[in-house]
Amino acid sequence: MLIFTNVTWLDLCLASAGVYLVKQAFNKRNPAPYPPGPPGWPLIGNITDIPHNKPWLTFAKWSKTYGDILHIEIPGRHIIVLNSVKAAIELLDKKSSIYSDRPFLTMSCELVGWKHALGFLSYGDRFRNYRKNIHRIMGSHAAIDVYQPIEEIEVRRFLKRVVAQPEQLNAHIRHTAGAIILRISYGYEVKDNNDPFVDLAGRAMHQFSRCTETGAFMVDIMPWLANVPEWFPGAGFKRLAREWRQNLKETVDAPYKFAKDQIAAGIAPMSYTSNLLNGRTLSAEEEHMVKWSAVSIYAGGADTTVSTIYSIFLAMTLFPDVQKKAQAEIDAVVGTDRLPSFADRDSLPYIEALIKESLRWNAVAPTGFGHCVSEDDIYDGYYIPKGTMLIPNIWSMLNDPQTYANPSQFNPERFLDNDGRGPEREPRTISFGFGRRICPGMHLADASIWISTVMSLAVFDISKIVENGVEHTPEVDFSSGLVSHPKPFKCSIKPRSAKAIALIQQDVNY
Numbered sequence: 001m002l003i004f005t006n007v008t009w010l011d012l013c014l015a016s017a018g019v020y021l022v023k024q025a026f027n028k029r030n031p032a033p034y035p036p037g038p039p040g041w042p043l044i045g046n047i048t049d050i051p052h053n054k055p056w057l058t059f060a061k062w063s064k065t066y067g068d069i070l071h072i073e074i075p076g077r078h079i080i081v082l083n084s085v086k087a088a089i090e091l092l093d094k095k096s097s098i099y100s101d102r103p104f105l106t107m108s109c110e111l112v113g114w115k116h117a118l119g120f121l122s123y124g125d126r127f128r129n130y131r132k133n134i135h136r137i138m139g140s141h142a143a144i145d146v147y148q149p150i151e152e153i154e155v156r157r158f159l160k161r162v163v164a165q166p167e168q169l170n171a172h173i174r175h176t177a178g179a180i181i182l183r184i185s186y187g188y189e190v191k192d193n194n195d196p197f198v199d200l201a202g203r204a205m206h207q208f209s210r211c212t213e214t215g216a217f218m219v220d221i222m223p224w225l226a227n228v229p230e231w232f233p234g235a236g237f238k239r240l241a242r243e244w245r246q247n248l249k250e251t252v253d254a255p256y257k258f259a260k261d262q263i264a265a266g267i268a269p270m271s272y273t274s275n276l277l278n279g280r281t282l283s284a285e286e287e288h289m290v291k292w293s294a295v296s297i298y299a300g301g302a303d304t305t306v307s308t309i310y311s312i313f314l315a316m317t318l319f320p321d322v323q324k325k326a327q328a329e330i331d332a333v334v335g336t337d338r339l340p341s342f343a344d345r346d347s348l349p350y351i352e353a354l355i356k357e358s359l360r361w362n363a364v365a366p367t368g369f370g371h372c373v374s375e376d377d378i379y380d381g382y383y384i385p386k387g388t389m390l391i392p393n394i395w396s397m398l399n400d401p402q403t404y405a406n407p408s409q410f411n412p413e414r415f416l417d418n419d420g421r422g423p424e425r426e427p428r429t430i431s432f433g434f435g436r437r438i439c440p441g442m443h444l445a446d447a448s449i450w451i452s453t454v455m456s457l458a459v460f461d462i463s464k465i466v467e468n469g470v471e472h473t474p475e476v477d478f479s480s481g482l483v484s485h486p487k488p489f490k491c492s493i494k495p496r497s498a499k500a501i502a503l504i505q506q507d508v509n510y
Helices: 006-026 055-066 085-093 106-112 125-138 141-164 166-186 196-211 223-227 236-264 272-277 284-318 320-333 342-347 349-361 394-398 442-459 498-504
Strands: 069-074 077-082 377-379 382-384 389-392 460-463 465-467 470-472 492-495
Touching: 055 069, 055 077, 055 394, 077 085, 085 377, 085 389, 106 196, 106 223, 106 236, 125 141, 125 272, 125 284, 141 166, 141 342, 141 442, 141 460, 141 492, 141 498, 166 196, 166 236, 166 272, 166 284, 166 442, 166 492, 196 236, 196 284, 236 272, 236 284, 272 284, 284 320, 284 349, 284 442, 284 460, 320 349, 320 442, 320 460, 342 349, 342 442, 349 394, 349 442, 442 460, 442 498, 492 498
Parallel strands: 077 389
Antiparallel strands: 069 077, 377 382, 460 492, 465 470
């Protein structure tokens, strides 16, 4: 929803006219043409063309006319959309030294305060320090092995909650994702129900998704609107920003204080925060980096993991043959007398393929997180000026029929050797982003998705729900926003056997 009034439309026209006249007065001839794209209007460019609901679909449609790299413009900013893996790799990977900055969004960065989080940091020393700390703790498969017991125990608790209240599936997934991330980030063990930190962080992530949605706030196009008072007509965004900023501050400060208090009392379990604080006296800058890098782990991992795991339950509801194959593999390798563990991962290739397909089928971040180029560049004969925002259309890349046969189908076998044909492209090289901005918590997210999936399939049968004798087929529809979630759906979740019930009910403790 655009936060406009007649006043701001007039302001937009006047501001655009001013920008246009200044550019005309001082503009020098470009060294090459911009990439092709939909023609814009004088003064306002493509501002009326950019969709605010599922923009990745429109970008993919435009690519059929204008090609894999297309250009649009709004007052004060050039935007380039990359619709192919090749273009994304050529620019964001191979030229990462100049394509690793972030666009500054006034609403989310300045007014709400997300500018301190890793995802919004400009490429520089603070960014590199965040990444170095996170990489040391969870930047490799070996580094995250130490957290496997935490993940296995929290997923066991998830199974208990699901069998007790299967209709609350989404809430259970969200609770478990929050429990894992909070334990690893701060050493905090969540309460069974209505945990204050999970609720706090959940609100912050919902608000984060709203304030970063493409075109949702006019202040991102006209930053000077940030200076208008709250009572001014059309300035409702200022009141929202004030509320969201306070919630974000609590989300950053409260779990960090918990971790510090635990360390001071000598009872802190191992966590990202305790590893960085134990036995050290930090400067104000160092403490700032620990606080914000810790909350960045939550922001980067919790919501995306929820979306993927929820989409797997949707896929199992819609594609029962896939579920049966996965369960047959688990039964053959693990048996029915125990739950699967990470030790079984290398012996379960079909489950591995299922995880890959889940990352492809539901593009959790359909348009990725915009990059920004730090100096003028020429690519494929096209001019990309300094400050241009680049949007990788990850949804388009993961649904390209030239790369993935029948992309709307959930088919794990595409990632296995079939009839002498090699597997299709590994989706994890796309879904977690590109270049120096690739998700630093990708290994942790991958592990959480895997263990949640394999344990759930070991003990549950997931199917379409029957109400009043009528079977209901869930709709495959994913929400708009920076993080895309499956539309809420109903499904039947039942234990597979008496043995499965006994495994679910086993006591679990840290």
